[in-house]
Amino acid sequence: MAQRYGGKYSPTPPPETNPRPHRFDGKRPSPAGGRVNMLFVASLLMLIPAFTGGPEALFKGLGATLLLLAAAWLTREGLLAEDAYAARTLARRPAIPRKLFASVLTGAGLGLGAAISQPEFYPALFALAGAALHLASFGPDPLRDKGAAGLDAFQTDRVARAVDEAERSLTEMRDAILRAGDRTLEARVDAFASTARALFRTVENDPGDLTAARKYLSVYLAGARDATVKFADFYATTRDAPARADYLGLLDDLETNFASRTRSLLTNNRSDLDVEIGVLRERLQREG
Secondary structure, X not given: OOOOOOOOOOOOOOOOOOOOOOOOOOOOOOOOOHHHHHHHHHHHOOHHHHHHOOHHHHHHHHHHHHHHHHHHHHHHHHHXXXXXXXXXXXXXXXXXXXXXXXXXXXXXXXXXXXXXXXXXXXXXXXXXHHHHHHHHHHOOOOOOOEOOOXXXXXXXXXXXXXXXXXXXXXXXXXXXXXXXXXXXXXXXXXXXXXXXXXXXXXXXXXXXXXXHHHHXXXXXXXXXXXXXXXXXXXXXXXXXXXXXXXXXXXXXXXXXXXXXXXXXXXXXXXXXHHHHHHHHHHHHHHHO
16 A cells, blocks of 8 residues: 655654754854955065065064964964854853954054054054954954853863863864765764764753763763774775774764763753752742
8 A cells, every 4th residue: 555755855754753963053154264364365465575675674574474474373263262162051261362462463563564664653553553453353352251150160160171171082083083084974973073062061051960971071982082093094994894884883872872861961950940949939939
């Protein structure tokens, strides 16, 4: 007897009880894009007056180029740090205000470059204008910790350190799997990373969950990273299909366990919330 087809992309797809996160879920375009690349290109323009003038112009031009290149690099690093700060629920402010330093270096570079041909106080005006425009274009660095209000500072520091270490493990997994030269494996690692980051966000929302999730953020991720490094080196030379299948099975098991732990923590957090709400309501009724 004929049956109506219902697939993932059909008008009436079958319900998914535990949908797997897409590898692009939660990802945003890199903030260090065209604007920062233009800073690198613009920095090299200072080489023109450096090599078309005299000895004094040479040193001033080279110095301005180096200052502007350093400013462009600091700007890129500052934007990446700010993006990581914005993506996390609980985050510490960057230890170094990279974009602020980049504004200062931009002003210094433009002032030194202007000194090649401009007399008197004009280089200082160029320096002030360049620093102000850079700060207005890229904004200041985050200057305060996020999500730490009402939480114990010691607990939040522990969570921040644990999540930073877990993120490094995921980054090393991603870098290692690139050596395998298999786009499917890269996508599978990205999907696992999305599942792992859901656990990170849950722990950040309730630092008390760190004890229950610590082995996932340290032991399991470190093991997954080491397995990925060894597999990528082996698979890149042998293209062994059984090894590939075993590695995909490992990722499936890891993803299932991470998702299960996330659901468990969320359930526990909801139970704790219900208890707190119940106690508060009872107290209000007594006093009302």
